[in-house]
Amino acid sequence: MTSTSATAKHGSSSMIPSEKRPHVMASNTMNNWRDKLSLDKISGIMTWAVVAGMSLFVLHKNNADMASIVLASALYLVYIVGWLFMIRDRDYQSDGAIRSAILIMLFAVVIGIFFTVPLSFNSILMGIISGALPYYVNVKKALMIGTIASFPLYFVFTYYWQDDFVFLTASLFWTFNMFAIIMVNATVKEKAAREKVEETNRQLVSTQALLKEASKQSERIRIARNIHDLLGHHLTALTINLQVASIKAEGDVKKNVEQCHQLAKLLLSDVRDAVSDIRDKSQVDLHEAINSMAKQVPFVDIELIVSDNLHIDDIEIADALLKCVQESITNTIKHAKGKTLLIDISQNETALSFEVRNSGTIPKTLKIGNGLKGMQERINLLGGRITFSLQPTEFITSVVLPINSEQQP
Structure with a gap:
């Protein structure tokens, strides 16, 4: 082999026999960890950690009751777990339905956080969700969902927390959501286009390689055919003529003609072997x-x-x-x-x-x-x-x- x-x-990579193929996949564990800890996941987790950490710190500093802190902590935990399940690479059995259910659950969790923590920057969590939408729905649906997701901040902080200036904050977070969706959508499109170009390039390279091999094969066969049809036939005729000449010749001439006849037969055999070898290697x-x-x-x-x-x-x-x-x-x-x-x-x-x-x-x-x-x-x-x-x-x-x-x- x-x-x-x-x-x-x-x-x-190492040279491996086919009977030991399973160990080629030994690096899968490391690859899986790389997939799990990709840059977009790391940035999302870090953003969540900063928002959750600052919110819980403010609740503690403002002497919030323990029940509110525990409830907020639970909501933040449910959010990050749900978000990781929503953006996972592997498809679910009913992928669209399950991801939609997780998305609705995440919106509900963020709204619950709005009612628990009186800090408007928690809308960043809505932005994290909106940023993932272009991977699963088209840009029009993503923009519509991102717009709808901006309303809860305004209503909760206006009517529950009595914040008279939240409209400006809600508008700013809405524009942030739109920006995140448009930028991520552009990235998704650019990635798809790049993959298409790379796939097309691989197709061209494979076709080029195949044409090259076909050309080499055709040339070898042409050379073998020409040798067989031209040189082979002439040598066959020469062998026959020498055989006839050896019958008619006498003495030393007969001996020389017979030697030439044997050499012609040997040369014809070599030509046949060469033609066979060329065809075998085509x-x-x-x-x-x-x-x-x-x-x-x-x-x-x-x-x-x-x-x-x-x-x-x-x-x-x-x-x-x-x-x-x-x-x-x-x-x-x-x-x-x-x-x-x-x-x-x-x-x-x-x-x-x-x-x-x-x-x-x-x-x-x-x-x-x-x-x-x-x-x-x-x-x-x-x-x-x-x-x-x-x-x-x-x-x-x-x-x-x-x-x-x-x-x-």
């Missing part, structure tokens, strides 16, 4: 094609394991496998948020096996989207079989393609 690591960060270098595509992938370590006897001379098979790799890379980046991708390609006398293991945030249930359907269609057209399976920390794509024994080198 030949193992190669390719990564956009030009990093290196295979697609899938290893190099995948490596070219892997160099365009940011923040993902790609481990490539290729068997030494791999021989692919069918451009359609190579194209299907490259498209499967490309889709797996896209799924790892966009959906699994993974950091590691293991690609294992092997071959025996009857079939070619291809397995991709991507780590990351793996859903509990498998949903066959357009990307996975496209992979199924490509493999089925080639008479192969493809299966998808979910593991606690991995999504595994397995492909088996039948091959003709005559194509073996």
Whole structure:
């Protein structure tokens, strides 16, 4: 087996045999912690901690009763736990309904805080919620929800706390909510556009690599055919003529003609061997094609394991496998948020096996989207079989393609 690591960060990883593949995912724990402690989560938690800490400090300094302090502490705790559940990367079984319920609960919690703590800067908590909206709803709905979320501050502080100047504060926090939503929406759009460009670039690189391999294969076959059709035929004619000449010749001339005949036969045999060798080596270098595509992938370590006897001379098979790799890379980046991708390609006398293991945030249930359907269609057209399976920390794509024994080198 030949193992190669390719990564956009030009990093290196250990050479590992296929029987030890599970340990490739040993870094998942660290990757999960990185996901959990991403910058947006850290900033949200820090903002919440400052708001909650200052509010509880003011309540204590103003000699508020213990019941109010305990209630406020409980509301702040429920808020941060609910917010973390709302923004988690992994989808829920009924994702839209559950996130909507959490969102409503968070609004209710903030309103409860307004009634418990007479400090208007707690509206920052509404701003934290509003800032997450563009990830889950379109910008129009986000702006509408952000506007509605600004009203409770005005009504609670005007009619419950008797604050005559809260209108200005509420207006300022409303503009802050709108600004947060618009800026986050721009970030979401920019990220989506960048991912689309990167995906398109990977498609172009894989297509370029495949065309390069197809061109090399076509050139080798052309050279082999020309050698066979031109030089081979001339040598065959020369051999026949020398054989006839050796029959008619006599004495020393006959001996020399027979030597020339043997040399011509040997040369013809060498030419046939050379043509066969060129044809046998006119295979697609899938290893190099995948490596070219892997160099365009940011923040993902790609481990490539290729068997030494791999021989692919069918451009359609190579194209299907490259498209499967490309889709797996896209799924790892966009959906699994993974950091590691293991690609294992092997071959025996009857079939070619291809397995991709991507780590990351793996859903509990498998949903066959357009990307996975496209992979199924490509493999089925080639008479192969493809299966998808979910593991606690991995999504595994397995492909088996039948091959003709005559194509073996």
